[in-house]
Amino acid sequence: MLAEIITIGDELLIGQVIDTNSAFIAEEFNKIGVSIYQITSVQDDKSHILQAFRDAESRVDIIIITGGLGPTKDDITKKTIAEYFNDTLIRDASVLNNIEDIWKKYARKTLLQINKDQALIPSKATVLMNEFGTAPGMWLEKGEKTFVSLPGVPFEMKQLVVNKVIPRIKEKHECPFIYHKTLLTYGLGESTLAKRIEDWEDALPETIKLAYLPNFGSVRLRLSSKGFNAETVKSGVENQIKKVLPIIEDVFVGFEDKVQPLELIIAKRLTESGKTLAVAESCTGGTIAEQFTQNSGASAYFNGGVITYATQSKINVLGVPETLIAAHSVVSAQVAEAMAQQVRKLFKSDYGVATTGNAGPTKGDSDAEVGTVYIAIATKNAVVSEQFMLGTARKRVIKKAVHKALEMLEKEILKN
Numbered sequence: 001m002l003a004e005i006i007t008i009g010d011e012l013l014i015g016q017v018i019d020t021n022s023a024f025i026a027e028e029f030n031k032i033g034v035s036i037y038q039i040t041s042v043q044d045d046k047s048h049i050l051q052a053f054r055d056a057e058s059r060v061d062i063i064i065i066t067g068g069l070g071p072t073k074d075d076i077t078k079k080t081i082a083e084y085f086n087d088t089l090i091r092d093a094s095v096l097n098n099i100e101d102i103w104k105k106y107a108r109k110t111l112l113q114i115n116k117d118q119a120l121i122p123s124k125a126t127v128l129m130n131e132f133g134t135a136p137g138m139w140l141e142k143g144e145k146t147f148v149s150l151p152g153v154p155f156e157m158k159q160l161v162v163n164k165v166i167p168r169i170k171e172k173h174e175c176p177f178i179y180h181k182t183l184l185t186y187g188l189g190e191s192t193l194a195k196r197i198e199d200w201e202d203a204l205p206e207t208i209k210l211a212y213l214p215n216f217g218s219v220r221l222r223l224s225s226k227g228f229n230a231e232t233v234k235s236g237v238e239n240q241i242k243k244v245l246p247i248i249e250d251v252f253v254g255f256e257d258k259v260q261p262l263e264l265i266i267a268k269r270l271t272e273s274g275k276t277l278a279v280a281e282s283c284t285g286g287t288i289a290e291q292f293t294q295n296s297g298a299s300a301y302f303n304g305g306v307i308t309y310a311t312q313s314k315i316n317v318l319g320v321p322e323t324l325i326a327a328h329s330v331v332s333a334q335v336a337e338a339m340a341q342q343v344r345k346l347f348k349s350d351y352g353v354a355t356t357g358n359a360g361p362t363k364g365d366s367d368a369e370v371g372t373v374y375i376a377i378a379t380k381n382a383v384v385s386e387q388f389m390l391g392t393a394r395k396r397v398i399k400k401a402v403h404k405a406l407e408m409l410e411k412e413i414l415k416n
Contacts, residue, residue: 001033001034001035001061001062001173001175001176002034002035002036002037002059002060002061002062003029003034003035003036003037003060003061003062003063003064004036004037004038004039004040004056004059004060004062004063004064005021005022005025005026005036005038005039005040005064005065005066006040006041006042006049006052006053006056006063006064006065006066007019007021007022007039007040007041007042007065007066007067007152008041008042008043008044008049008065008066008067008068008077008152009041009043009044009067009068009152010043010044012041012067013041013042013043019039019041020154021066021067021152021154021157022036022039022066024154024157024158024161025064025066025157025161026039028161028162028166029166030178030180031178032166032169032170032175033175033176033177033178033226034062034169034173034175035178035226037059037060038056038059038060040052040055040056044068044075044076046076046079046080046083049068049076049077049080050080050083050084053080053081053084053147057142057145060145061144061145061146061173062145062146062148062169063145063146063147063148064148064150064165065077065081065147065148065149065150066149066150066151066152066157067151067152068080068152069118069135069136069149069150069151069152070118070135070151070152071112071114071115071117071118071134072114077149078120078121078122078138078149081122081125081138081140081147081149082122085122085124085140085142087122087123087124087125088122088123089120089121089122089123090120090121090122090123091119091120092119092120092121092127092136093119094127094129095118095119095121095127095129095136096116096119098129098130098131098134098136099111099115099116099118099119099134102133102134103115103134115134118134118135118136119136121136121138122138122140124140125138125139125140125149126138126139126140127139128148128150128160128164128165129164130151130156130159130160131159132155132156132159133151133153133156135151135153135156137149137150137151137160137164137165139165139168146169146172148165150165174228176226176227176228177226177227177228177229177230177233178224178225178226178233179224179225179226179230179233179234179237180222180223180224181222181223181237181238181241181255182213182220182221182222182223182255182256183220183221183222183223183241183244183245183248183252183254183255183256184218184220184252184253184254184255184256185218185219185220185221185248185251185252185253186217186218186251186253186262186403186407186410187217187250187251187407188219188251189214189219190212190214190219193212193219193221193248193251194212196247196248197221197244197247197248200240200243200244200247204240205236207225207227207233207236208223208224208225208236208237208240209223209224209225210222210223210224211224216396216399216400216402216403217262217400217403217404217406217407218253218262218403220256221244223237223240223241224237225237253265262403262406262407262410263291263292263295263406264295265410266292266406266409266410266413267292267295267297267298267301267302269410269413269414270300270301270350270351270413271297271300271301273413275301275350275351275413275416276301276302276303276347276348276349276350276351277292277301277302277303277349277350277351277352277353277409278302278303278304278305278343278344278346278347278349278351278352278353279305279306279343279352279353279354280305280306280308280318280339280340280342280343280352280353280354280355281305281306281307281308281354281355282307282308282309282314282330282339282354282355282356282357283355283356283357283358283359283373283397283398283401284355284398284401284402284405285307285309285398286305286307287398287399287402288305288353288355288402288405288406289302289305291402291406303347303348303349304347305343305347306318306343306346308339310365311325311330311365314330314335314339314356318338318339318342318343318346319342320335320338320339320342321338324338329366329367329368330356330365330366331356331357331358331365331366331368331372331373331374332356332366332368332374333374333376333385333386333387335356335374336354336355336356336374336375336376336385337354337376337378337383337385339352339354339356339376340352340353340354340376340377340378340383340385341378341383343378344378344379344380350379350380351377351378351379351409351412351413352376352377352378352379353375353376353377353378353405353408353409354375354376354378355373355374355375355401355405356373356374357371357372357373357374357388357390357397357401358370358371358372358373359371359373359394359397359398359401360392360393360394360397361392361394369389370392370397371389371390371391371392371397372387372388372389372390373387373388373389373390373397373400373401373404374386374387374388375388375401375404375405375408377405377408377409377412379412379416384408384412386404386408388400388401388404390404
């Protein structure tokens with residue numbers, strides 16, 4: 001069972017409004033086994049909309065249309081649907097009553113003719129009553145194809161999809177069972193991870209699809225399968241997961257529906273072990289501290305942090321020796337290690353985390369290339385550091401550095 005979503009509105013095409021409706025519809029349809037084949041956005045132009053209807057009808061079973069149902073002249077969806085179905089618009093009494101009731105409760109103004117005209121719908125349409133707005137949803141059928149038109153207002157669209165559209169689809173169609181299982185990994189890039197699991201991926205049966213979903217510091221592996229026997233579909237995916245887990249056990253964090261962000265995993269480990277953490281940040285500017293302190297209960301394990309951004313602050317606040325900076329540069333493994341050791345002592349913590357680097361776009365107190373970052377983790381017994389080259393885009397450098405720091409900290413916690 002395939003569906004296509006057509007969103008209508010110039011505001012979508014100029015970037016004034018972000019299309020969140022399609023994401024919601026796709027997620028809800030996936031739950032009942034309807035796959036979204038394509039998402040199309042079109043301008044408020046009759047010929048463009050009609051062509052989108054024809055194209056969608058040629059390739060999918062269900063066409064979901066959102067937007068263009070308002071009272072103003074640029075809202076042309078209903079008239080265009082009527083033309084496509086060789087139909088005429090008629091005034092629906094139940095829709096008009098709904099509009100009048102809403103107007104009495106909330107508007108308390110004169111009901112204008114353009115508002116009354118929202119009760120005009122194609123005569124061949126089944127009304128999907130919008131209990132939260134004046135623009136009704138509409139269900140039309142053309143042979144074996146189904147067209148559903150919904151208001152573009154997200155709150156109104158969502159309640160219609162959940163309460164009206166999904167139940168009707170399930171009633172009219174036998175939909176397959178779709179099963180997704182997503183594994184979250186940290187510490188390997190997409191290409192490195194793909195190389196590691198290459199043999200396993202090549203042996204996947206045709207009924208199971210694998211998708212790589214990379215993000216800063218992590219890669220999600222999504223396994224998907226569908227069929228009309230739910231148990232067969234689920235067992236097929238679960239068997240493949242059992243095969244891949246031993247291959248990625250050192251970077252596997254958990255399943256996406258259960259896993260927590262890495263900072264919360266670290267927080268749990270520290271809290272359970274009674275250990276504490278302190279951070280000294282330069283190029284990351286307090287972002288690591290924010291990752292922890294934005295969550296409740298952080299005071300149980302997070303002792304504090306300092307943002308020693310300028311070179312002199314590393315000397316004055318942390319006590320990093322000037323001679324060390326002069327010998328190795330402020331952006332160096334030696335300075336990162338000294339920062340981590342000193343902040344651990346300053347806050348009497350079990351772990352000290354430090355970052356120093358050049359996030360760009362220009363060089364600061366060091367001649368290090370833009371994107372160079374050193375991260376150090378200190379414990380009472382040792383200190384470790386790593387150098388990273390994280391690119392030239394400032395915001396990405398900072399985000400990547402934060403993720404690398406969390407990964408390094410997690411590894412050190414697991415050692416102790």
